[in-house]
Amino acid sequence: MQPPLTFRFNDGTEVRRLGYGAMRLTGQPGNFGPYEAWEDGKKVLRRALELGINCIDTARAYGPGWNERLISEALHPYPQGLFIATKGGVVKKSASERYLDGSADGLRRDCEQSLKNLRVECIDLYQLHWVDSDVPLSESVxxxxxxxxxxxxxxxxxxxxxxxxLEEARSIARIASVQNRYSVTERQGDPMVDYCAREGIAFVPYGPLGADPMKHGSPLASAQGALAEIGKHLGATATQVALSWLLHRAPNVLPIPGTTSIAHLEENVAAARLNLTQDRLQQLESMSGRANE
Ligand SMILES: NC(=O)c1ccc[n+]([C@@H]2O[C@H](COP(=O)([O-])OP(=O)(O)OC[C@H]3O[C@@H](n4cnc5c(N)ncnc54)[C@H](OP(=O)(O)O)[C@@H]3O)[C@@H](O)[C@H]2O)c1
Known part of the structure; x- marks a missing residue:
């Protein structure tokens, strides 16, 4: 059965489940500085919307600020229904240096900056990027x-x-989403996916194609052959099978594959229409294996 195409957040907002992660549209190395091919980056973002994507993920730390500014330059004034998620709590000093600041003041400073960069009065989804071990989580939340x-x-x-x-945070505030690393080849997040599914919380897997955040790598490298073999029977690529698996995994999973290429973007969006049978899902299950609590 084809998985649902949309997800409703716990405030009723509906988004297309297959989103776009914009992080790669920043300076390299280290996701630092403005994206070198600035105008091409704008084209990728605009094409994402044309293809029906209405959920874009970014962070204040990407650039820092440059990724959010690219999004606003490409897409502002935003069309009705576009949902932009950003994050705060990571201070990036250079391509290789960063520190965490999860203090209430630090998050307020980051948020104010993101509001300006994105040119909005209210951010749709604001995420604590990393838990700062020097600050009680209760203060951040x-x-x-x-x-x-x-x-x-x-x-x-x-x-x-x-x-x-997450449970501690939920005792303080209503949490709408969790964004952790997860893909068909990296299943440590299984207990979290299940928890979020039970509780109606969106699970946003980052690195859905298994890429290292700081490098350009071949997605799902070691499993590419096996995924391609499954894809062959469906007229799909290995990448599409990996994304489709995420969409079949649970209805609260919202993958945000990143790309700098319009061709890859088109390929990734098409994965949402793929239908994996129980047999194929079983095959993928035995390939990766479910992680236990
Ligand atoms: N919360 C966090 O701590 C955190 C950390 C990392 C990332 N993220 C978020 O997650 C998003 C996605 O993560 P990610 O970009 O690191 O990893 P990813 O989505 O797993 O993979 C992106 C990589 O895969 C390549 N790719 C994409 N589509 C492809 C296709 N169809 N065929 C072949 N290669 C393809 C891209 O290269 P091309 O550009 O050549 O297509 C890029 O190098 C980010 O944009 C960011 O929003 C969050």
Whole structure:
């Protein structure tokens, strides 16, 4: 059966499940500085919308700020229904240096900057990028809840967290999403996917094609052959099978594959229409293996 194409967040907002991760449209190496092919980057973003994508993920740390500015330059004024998720709490100093600041003041500073960069009055989904071990998680989440009460952010998300941390955060504020690393070849996040599915929380897998965030690599390298073999029977590529598996995994999974290429973008979007039978899913299951709690 074809998996649902849309997901409804816990405030009722509906988005297309297959989104776009914009991080790669930044300076390289290290996702630092403006994207060198600035005008091409704008074309990729505009094409994403033409193809029906209405959920874009970015972060203040990408650039820093340059990725959000590219998005606003390409897409502002935003069409109705476009959902932009960004993140705060990581301060990037150079291509190789960064530190975490999850303090309420740090998150407020990042959020104010993102509002300016994106040219919005309210951010659709604001995510704590990483938990800062020097700051109690309760302070970070309380800081985000305050930004929400002030109308600067609509939904709160958390990234790179554990189920235990999520439960702690949920005792303080309503959490709409979790963004952790996860793909058909990296299944450590299975218990989190299941938890979020049970609780109606969006699970946004980053690195859905298995790429290293700081490098350009061949997606799902070691499994490419096996995925391509499955794809052959469906008229699909290895990448499409990997994305389709995520969409079949649970209805709350919202993959955000990243690309700098319009051809890859088109290929990735087409994966949403792929139908994996129980047999194919079984095959993929035995290839990767479910992680236990
Ligand atoms: N929360 C976090 O800590 C965190 C960390 C990392 C990333 N993220 C988010 O997750 C998003 C996605 O992650 P990601 O970009 O690191 O990894 P990814 O989506 O797993 O893979 C992106 C890589 O795969 C290549 N690719 C994409 N489509 C392809 C296709 N159809 N065929 C062949 N190659 C293809 C891209 O190269 P081309 O440009 O050549 O297509 C790029 O190098 C990011 O944009 C960001 O929004 C979040």
């Amino acid at each position: 309380t800081g985000l809840a305050r930004l929400q009460q002030e109308g600067k952010i609509r939904l709160i998300g958390l990234s790179n967290i554990t189920v235990k941390q």
